[in-house]
Amino acid sequence: MAGNKAVTYIGPGKVEVRSIGFPELVLRDGPGVHPANVGRKCEHGVILKVVATNICGSDQHMVRGRTTAPPGLVLGHEITGEVIEVGRDVEFVKPGDLCSVPFNIACGRCRMCKEGHTGVCLNVNPDRPGSAYGYVDMGGWVGGQAEYAMVPYADWNLLTFPDRDQAMEKILDLTMLSDIFPTGYHGAVTAGVTSGSTVYVAGAGPVGLAAAHSAQFLGASVVIVGDMNQARLAQARSFGCETVDLTQDATLPDQIEQILGEPEVDAAVDAVGFEARGHGAGAGEAPATVLNSIMEITRAAGKLGIPGLYVTGDPGAVDEAAKQGSLSIRIGLGWARSQTFTTGQCPVMRYHRSLMTAILHDRVQIAKAVNATAIPLDDAPQGYADFDEGVARKFVLNPHGLLPT
Template sequence: MGGNRAVVYKGPSRVAVETIDYPELVLKDGPGVNPLNVGRKCEHGVILKVVSTNICGSDQHMVRGRTTAPEGLVLGHEITGEVIEVGRDVEFIHKGDLVSVPFNIACGRCDNCKRGDTHICLHVNPDRPGSAYGYVDMGGWVGGQAEYVMVPYADFQLLKFPDKDQAMEKILDLTMLSDIFPTGFHGAVTAGVTIGSTVYVAGAGPVGLAAAHSAQLLGASVVIVGDLNEQRLAQARSFGCETVNLSEHDDLGEQIEQILGVPEVDCAIDCVGFEAHGHGHQHEEAPATVLNTMMQVTRAGGRLGIPGLYVTGDPGAKDEDAKVGSLKIRIGLGWAKAHSFTTGQTPVMRYHRQLMNAILSGRASIAKAVNATVISLDQAPSGYQEFNDGVARKFVLDPHGLISH
């Protein structure tokens, strides 16, 4: 086969669409590829023609220069595609299948995978448990913001859509199954959201909106979304959330009391992560703000879901502690209130089949909640810029022009 156009990280605030190698069923050397993974044979994998691939806030952290990502890294871990080549050892996935790819790569064979903890697979990243496509320090698996991509461990990982025509009709919803819908749902589940819960969601970006929609699906009575961006808050209100503009208010508890009558919620979800800012008119970056605020406003005995990304290497952090992921968290407050915390990547496979069924049945409308917006591969650089500027959209790349606009 010929080339393969893809979105490539070119240094802080710069991405470009370039031609890279067409994928093969082997992991070759390249930017970000762990030396111990070079030459790894993947006859258990498939080659996909990418139907849709999304720009994620996690990608944005790298593009801002806030990680140790190397220049030349091919971006993209939210992938939906059609199988066009099948490895020798693949038994249950076939050419022509339309599939969703979990962003976390998992072998299905290690102890963690067997427990369902596919977000911390022990066999795919030589540096530490857990891996992902097109992401810094995740083993070097080539990203999927491209025309074609290789996906390993296909039989175990891939979610096949039962009807291709039906799937293409709902592709803007189904494309969210690779990451942000399960991630938002995981945040809500681990925060303990259930029938009648009152919920605070920190952040009205795509993952925050997915968490808010997930909390509604789980039966929350009130979902309150906080952010500094009024445009994104308006998107949250569009599907029934209460909102708090944190650029205008210092005291979140006071704002929650105006909504609920009490200054606390049953549970809270952090969808911001390590680039958090303080509150009020003169807000500056303060990476522990969201975690500490959630502890303040969550009732004693409550739970905190933390799908927001925190890293061990942030060269752009304001102080030396934050550069290695050490934040000034009020753990004493969390201890005093007997809070439970759940952090880390989302084990996508724990949720994606159920969420697919919710989409196909019309129960879930995630594309509407996150304002899914289709752009071409060539428009990816402008999409990254608009996303960085705070636009209230979830950009979906359409590398082959297969999505009806």
């Protein structure tokens, strides 16, 4: 039987590539596995040979020690792979299929799944609605930053690419379908972006860049990206975005007015989440900053898309309230302006098929927008370190050497 190397969380600031067991069609006990999920049989699942698996900003929250993730947790929820084994109950997915795996694990049977809310499936996580691979408090499903991975409910979850050769030519784009492209697109859609919209995206990390590119795809007239990282702002400008430097003393409304002639936008996206920093030179962490600022600069009756991650437990937070996920949000401002907020995990299956088609027909260039960079699986610890330093890249792990470098 083949071995299986995987990226494992060791403790704050440290990951290692370790050998773990080859996946089976059952959820075994291990770090982070909910007791009620131990021994769960998955004859509806498949085993994948992982072709591409990405480092995500959400993973960085755990690696920084900003969640309750246990040591030994296998990381990774952005998975693209080839089916090499199918369970007894799988009908439509076949060995040899090249597939994208939504980061949401969903059963396809519960009320939420049937209504299209696959980010809050009721049957895969005994703790709460919603689940994901390799993530804290998400049921304990083993992460996919590995050579091989198990995917449950395969007929429901997997998106099979129609032509393998065509898919491999665009694999750095297609690997973004597992999370950040649909997540960024969801942020733009829920912010109400449409033809001619003016849009502000908070955060120029990979999800923010994906949201910005999605807004362009949806027909926005101007997309403005705000960040404190000069390299990431330059990356946003590389595909036609306007940018604002949040280390400057000028207020965000003033900087937007300099671009648009007015201090507000039609739609705004929070692609930062709970580790947000205050604006201005030398500003420290202030987790409600982005939420409050996008309320301030979004027009009356505008919409706010919030794909940025917020948590219920943050041991490294700046105050006791924030450690419980309680932030000082100016909800009165949003109410007075009749604004609409959309939060939560992106329901990837709502979007990934149409976004796949857009990639295959050259309507979008998401890998270019996020500066996708393939690295060997063994280099994952350095990739995490570089990403944490703020490099303007989206690292794609290459477990079997199948990706272009």
